[in-house]
Amino acid sequence: METQSDLMRSYLSLRPALKRFLRSRLPSDQDAEDCLNDLAARILTTSSIEGERRNVQGYLFAMASNLVSDWFRASHTRKSGMHVPIYDLALTNDDTSLDDKLAGKESYRRFEEGLQKLPQDERDAFELHRVQSRTLPQVAEELDVSIARVRKLINRSHTKLMNYVWAKS
Known part of the structure; x- marks a missing residue:
């Protein structure tokens, strides 16, 4: 039985390889880093792994692969590619010309x-x-x-x- 600390030690030693694995499957370094953090959080919340794990490396990469699947499922559900960050929007236009202001006043009249x-x-x-x-x-x-x-x-x-x-x- 693998304990949480054994699994975390394995994770830390495999972290660079896991990051390359995730980066090759996700669109950005930040997404890969987020998945690595999720993987570490899952390891920390697991008290122990039932059964004998002879291939801890395979287990960690399988968990990483599942996180990639979850990431794509979540991004598809939220249609994240269709969102525009708020800082890219021009919220006000202070460059209203005098002609536009006069036209607006005339329309109101x-x-x-x-x-x-x-x-x-x-x-x-x-x-x-x-x-x-x-x-x-x-x-x-x-x-x-x-x-x-x-x-x-x-x-x-x-x-x-x-x-x-x-x-x-």
């Missing part, structure tokens, strides 16, 4: 004009739902109409506002 030109029931439904963040049932109750009617009023007002704001661009 046209939006306010368009809102005032809407029929009263459409304007009320739009303002209650979109501006005051009320739910459709709350708007329906306040305007004393059905939820379907509120939905139609909001859709109609939204279409009219979009046409009014963007048609004059």
Whole structure:
């Protein structure tokens, strides 16, 4: 029976070979290093290995091979290759040109004009739902109409506002 300390001594002596083994199967040195650390953690959490292990080296390489399989299964499940690190993203753009700012202000002014030109029931439904963040049932109750009617009023007002704001661009 191999004890934990015997297995750890074998691991330490085989660590360079295990790293080469893992590095040849994984995409980066860091991934190989992570798998080596996982292997050491598994050895440390194992109290003893049942049965006579004549080939400790084979046992450690089999464990390393299983860790590689686990790594690929986990990376496929998490679709890790599809993620973009947050530090690569441009979160703000402070380079907004004066023309863009003026265009935005003009669009907002046209939006306010368009809102005032809407029929009263459409304007009320739009303002209650979109501006005051009320739910459709709350708007329906306040305007004393059905939820379907509120939905139609909001859709109609939204279409009219979009046409009014963007048609004059």
